[in-house]
Structure formats: C-alpha cells, structure tokens
Amino acid sequence: xxxVKTLSTVLFIxxxxxxxxxxxxxxxxxxxxxQTYNIYTGKMDFAFADPVNISTPEETFTISxxxxxxxxxxxxxxxxxxxxxxxxxxxxxxxxASEFIKGNTIFKINYAxxxxxxxxxxxxxxxxxxxxDAGYNLGIIDFELQSKTPVWCVESGENHWGTDTxxxxxxxxxxxQLLPDTLARFDAFHTVQPADQxxxxxxxxxxxxxxxxxxxxxPEIGLSxxxxxxxxxxxxxxxxIYGYLxxxxxxxxxxxxxxxxxxxxxxxx
Amino acid sequence: MNQNRSIYCNVIFKAVLLLIFGVFIISMFSxxxxxxxxxxxxxGDATIRxxxxxxxxxxxxxxxxxxxxxxxxxxxxxxxxxxxxx
Numbered sequence: 107x108x109x110v111k112t113l114s115t116v117l118f119i120x121x122x123x124x125x126x127x128x129x130x131x132x133x134x135x136x137x138x139x140x141q142t143y144n145i146y147t148g149k150m151d152f153a154f155a156d157p158v159n160i161s162t163p164e165e166t167f168t169i170s171x172x173x174x175x176x177x178x179x180x181x182x183x184x185x186x187x188x189x190x191x192x193x194x195x196x197x198x199x200x201x202x203a204s205e206f207i208k209g210n211t212i213f214k215i216n217y218a219x220x221x222x223x224x225x226x227x228x229x230x231x232x233x234x235x236x237x238x239d240a241g242y243n244l245g246i247i248d249f250e251l252q253s254k255t256p257v258w259c260v261e262s263g264e265n266h267w268g269t270d271t272x273x274x275x276x277x278x279x280x281x282x283q284l285l286p287d288t289l290a291r292f293d294a295f296h297t298v299q300p301a302d303q304x305x306x307x308x309x310x311x312x313x314x315x316x317x318x319x320x321x322x323x324x325p326e327i328g329l330s331x332x333x334x335x336x337x338x339x340x341x342x343x344x345x346x347i348y349g350y351l352x353x354x355x356x357x358x359x360x361x362x363x364x365x366x367x368x369x370x371x372x373x374x375x
Numbered sequence: 376m377n378q379n380r381s382i383y384c385n386v387i388f389k390a391v392l393l394l395i396f397g398v399f400i401i402s403m404f405s406x407x408x409x410x411x412x413x414x415x416x417x418x419g420d421a422t423i424r425x426x427x428x429x430x431x432x433x434x435x436x437x438x439x440x441x442x443x444x445x446x447x448x449x450x451x452x453x454x455x456x457x458x459x460x461x
Contacts, residue, residue, distance in 0.1 A: 152415060169419070184419070195419035203425040215417060252420055260429070289423060311417065325425070328432040339433055349429035358420035 154188035155218040155306050166218045166308065169195055174210040193217055200354070206290045206319035213292070213313040215361075218306050242364060244294035247313055249357040251287050260332065262342040262349035267334075280331045281353055284322075289357045291316045296363060311361060327351055 155166070167186045172179040184198040195215065205211055258281045259268025267273050292313035299308045329342060332351070342349045 154415070182421075184421075191415050193415075193417045195417065198419060198421035200422045200424050203423050215419075217417070219415065249421075262429070284425060284427075321425070322427065325427045326430050327427045329429050330432050332429070342429060343431045343433060351425075351427045351429055353425045353427075354422055356420050357423050358418070361417040363415040363417065 151222040152219040152307070153190050153222045154193050155220045166216060167193070167195075168214075168216045169198065170214045171201070171205070172212050172214075173205065173208065175212070177210075177212070179214065203289070203319060203321055204325065206315065207321055207323065209315050209318035211290065211315040213311075215311040215313075216308065217311070218308050220305050220307065241295040241297040241310075241312070244296050244311070244361060244364065246316070247292045247294045247359050247361055249289040249292070249359050251285060251289070251355060252358045253356040256281055256285055256353050256355040258351065258353045260334075260342070260349060260351050263345040263347040265338075265341050265345070267338065268352075275334070278332050278334075280327065280333070281351075284327075284353060285355050286320060290319055292359075294361055309363075311363070313361075 167188075168181055169184055169186075170179040170181045182199045182201075185194075185196045187194050255277065257269045258277060259266060259270070269277070293316055295312045295314070297310050297312070301307045329339060329349075334342070
C-alpha cells in the first residue's frame with residue numbers, strides 16, 4: 107500500500123513537472139518573430155529540349171556513323187522523337203553487317219536538353235568541351251537482337267525464295283545461326299556543351315565499337331547449309347548467275363545518360 | 376465466451392495493422408524506385424542487313440539422279456529376251 111502511494115506521488119510530481127516544462131517551452135517558442143524561408147537543394151532534372159527553343163532542330167537531333175577515327179562521318183536517316191526524359195531514334199537507315207567486321211565503327215548522337223524545372227533545378231551541367239577529354243564514360247552499350255523472326259530471301263537469277271514468298275519450309279535454321287544475339291558492343295562517351303542564352307544544353311554521345319563482329323569472311327555460305335529440297339538446289343546450282351542469301355534483322359540499344367553537376371563554372375550559369 | 380471474443384478481436388486488429396504497414400512499405404519502395412530510376416535515356420533500333428554468296432557444295436549429278444528417280448545400283452540387262460545382271 108505504501109509502495110503504491112509512493113509511486114503515485116512520484117508520477118504525479120513528474121506529470122506536474124512535464125506540464126510546467128511544456129508551458130515554459132511554449133512561451134519561449136511563441137515569444138519570437140518567425141520568418142519562413144524555402145531553400146531547395148539543387149536537383150538534376152533535365153528533359154530533352156522543346157523544338158520551339160531550338161533554332162535548327164534538324165541539326166540538333168542527329169545520328170551519324172563512321173569507320174575509324176579518321177573516317178568520314180555519314181549522317182543516317184532515322185525517325186527521331188522524344189517525350190520528356192526519353193529520346194527515341196528508330197528506323198535508322200539499313201546498315202550492312204560488314205561495317206562491323208573491322209571493329210572500328212563509331213556512332214555519334216547529337217541531342218539537346220533543358221532544365222525541367224527552370225526555377226528550382228540546376229540549369230547547367232558541367233561542360234566537357236576539350237578535345238583531349240573523352241567525356242563521361244557511360245559504360246558498355248550492346249546492340250541486341252530485337253526481332254524474333256528475321257526477314258530473309260535467296261536470289262538466284264530470276265528465282266526468288268524467302269519470307270515474302272510463303273516458302274513452305276519456313277525460315278532455314280542457318281538464318282537464325284548467322285544472327286548473333288549481340289551484334290556489337292560499344293564503349294559510350296558523353297560530351298556536353300555549356301548552355302546557351304535560352305538554357306539549351308547540347309550534348310553528343312559517342313559510341314566506339316569494341317571487338318569485331320563474328321561474321322563469315324569472305325561472306326559466303328554453302329548451298330547445303332540452306333537445307334533446301336533437291337528441286338530448288340538444282341535451280342540454284344544450274345543458274346548462270348551467282349545466288350545470294352540476304353538476311354535483315356532489327357538490333358536495338360538503350361543508353362542511360364548521367365551528368366556531373368559539381369564542376370559547373372560560375373561563368374557558365 | 377467474452378475471452379474468446381477478445382482474442383478474436385485482437386487477432387483481427389493485428390492482422391489489419393500488419394496489412395496497413397505492408398501496403399505502406401510497398402508504396403514507399405515503389406515511389407523511391409521510380410524516383411531513383413527516372414533519368415534521361417536514349418533508345419534506338421536499326422535494321423542490319425547481311426548478304427552472303429551461295430557456294431555450290433552439292434554434287435549435282437547425285438541431285439539430278441535423285442530428281443529423275445535413278446539410282447547407282449547395277450541395272451538388269453536384257454539380252455535375247457533374257458534379263459541378267461552384269
């Protein structure tokens with residue numbers, strides 16, 4: 107009984123003290139002028155640029171290909187579009203697989219971005235302009251096989267067999283064997299220019315091929331590999347004109363772009 | 376009976392609490408994953424063409440025989456009305 111009374115007394119005193127401390131702190135808290143400031147940390151938030159702000163949109167989003175560092179850059183025709191943070195480069199001009207045999211193919215992709223939040227976000231990324239600077243390394247990019255069913259055809263003189271001729275034997279197995287799952291691997295680098303007066307930042311992604319494409323050299327295939335029936339083999343073998351096997355497949359790639367915000371020069375802002 | 380009812384209510388209460396926590400945690404994971412992985416991406420595809428010369432590596436004579444139904448087995452020779460093998 108005594109213990110219960112003692113405990114009750116202690117609890118009562120503690121409660122009274124807590125209430126008193128609450129009152130004192132409230133008084134101290136409310137007896138001041140309050141000013142509220144909003145300070146935002148910068149965030150890296152960019153989106154591909156609105157064409158309205160670009161003076162020459164056709165020259166801004168481009169893709170080109172060249173053989174070796176000293177090769178002539180050839181601009182490729184493609185359907186280029188973007189939505190917010192994704193840039194789509196589809197239906198690129200048909201490329202011969204032989205371009206990848208030497209292992210020195212280089213792609214260059216030009217694009218433009220702008221800060222998504224003009225008021226809050228960082229409006230300029232660190233620029234890399236020097237020729238000696240290879241740029242940010244974005245890692246390894248693979249060209250992966252997209253199409254499950256390739257398009258093929260065999261031409262021999264006036265005869266033609268393939269996907270568009272309802273060939274009864276279906277696609278020859280050798281067609282699938284000739285198409286690698288990974289066409290080529292590229293080392294990706296990224297350079298960025300300072301923003302212009304409209305806040306548009308132009309960048310270039312450079313893809314440098316690593317390794318060679320494992321492709322028959324010279325590009326030949328035996329008639330027996332096609333596993334055609336005898337009648338077709340006869341036609342191809344007896345034709346005065348050489349026969350060719352042509353295969354087309356779609357290869358795709360995805361490049362994630364990273365930026366460095368910590369090396370921005372004050373003069374660039 | 377009152378005790379059983381009390382236990383039952385406790386179990387239900389804990390189950391509902393667990394469910395709410397689980398939904399909350401999954402939502403936080405989804406939100407943070409989306410925020411973390413949202414970045415600029417370039418996606419592209421291209422049509423690659425391969426053209427190979429077809430080399431004739433098949434025995435044409437054998438093919439012709441196969442097409443005409445002929446075989447390499449010795450044929451019977453008919454002489455003076457009597458057939459005999461060579």
